[in-house]
Amino acid sequence: MSPLVWMDPALAGLVGLLFGSFLNVVIYRLPKMLEAGWQQECAQYLAEQTGQATPASTKPAPAFNLMTPRSRCQACGHTLHWYENVPVVSYLVLRGRCSACQTRISPRYPLVELITAGLFAFCVHRWGLTPQAALWCGFSATLLALALIDWDTTLLPDNLTLPLLWAGLIGALQGWTGVGLEASLWGAVGGYLSLWSIYWAFKLLTGKEGMGYGDFKLYAALGAWFGWQALVPIILMSSVIGALVGIAMKVFSQLRPGGYIPFGPFLAGAGFSALIWGAGPLQAGLLGLFGL
Structure with a gap:
């Protein structure tokens, strides 16, 4: 080469x-x-x-x-x-x-x-050297910043999550993300509403808040970039990453007071996995991992 x-x-x-x-x-x-x-x-x-x-x-x-x-x-x-x-x-x-x-x-x-x-x-x-590459570079940088800010502060700022969401929709409109606009739009809607529903169900059952609104917006942004079809593999992958990190932190006594770990970094990790391997292969690998 x-x-x-x-x-x-x-x-x-x-x-x-x-x-x-x-x-x-x-x-x-x-x-x-x-x-x-x-x-x-x-x-x-x-x-x-x-x-x-x-x-x-x-x-x-x-x-x-x-x-x-x-x-x-x-x-x-x-x-x-x-x-x-x-x-x-x-x-x-x-x-x-x-x-x-x-x-x-x-x-x-x-x-x-x-x-x-x-x-x-x-x-x-x-x-x-294309607009697609520039767009995905912006996606990568923003996602990395969000992951580390959330890890440090448990904040997912609207200053980053909302531009990331709109960039995914605009990229789909221009044909730069490989996802149709309809799939991108429903990915954003499905990503937000799914975690929003889980949040309220958990709060009604326990009286506690299991996650923040920033998680809804970040998941919606990932849905906009990868389409509604990627929502299941992304949430599965984020759960796998979260479980592995949580176990490691417990083993090495690194858990924070109350055992709370922000979910945003794991969503971001799943987003990077979808970027590198693609949502389809990611889903197939996860289904194989769980024997489904």
Whole structure:
């Protein structure tokens, strides 16, 4: 096979490394931005209800968004220079430690960069330099960010789930996802309503909430991307992944207080499985696994 065949995927992988570095920022900052916004809204609402003016801050809060401030060490506040922010390379050169305080840097940062690079390379290898590949790269990056945000915070932000849902519907309309618009639309409807129904049945029976509304939206988004036919294999695969991870966490005593594990990362894992192997082969493999 000619080396030129791998040139486009390799370039896509390099772009994926850079995008993965940005994803690390999104994963860390987006939940904090949302929490700050919610706190401000609550303060304004409380002031309106009590008839009191919102206390004026003598010093405006520093800007905090996806671009500002520059990346820094979370332990000592050291602002990273550009050469300390090169994807993967900087982590290896620094030996996984902050150059100022020598605090260990989580290996998840380079792993996110490498995984994003691999996903981008896979999409371009499969679809070439086409709109389809760009769309699936966006799908992969968004799904990865959602999985890690949910794992860290148990949040699945509408800022990501809803654009992912609409992108799947638009991709189906343009013929870029390999799923017809009708199958995509019913996949979104079926994905949302199925988990919504399970949520309310569980709550009525136990008085507890078994999942969040973000799970409904994420499942709806996956239905939009892969069609209604993929809903069963996706939920089966997410259950298998969740069971394996839950057992492993219990064995190594890593379960969180109350034994709660967010479901979003497992839905995302099933989404990646459908992306790589296809919903049809995934379903056949799962049915064979369960002897059906």
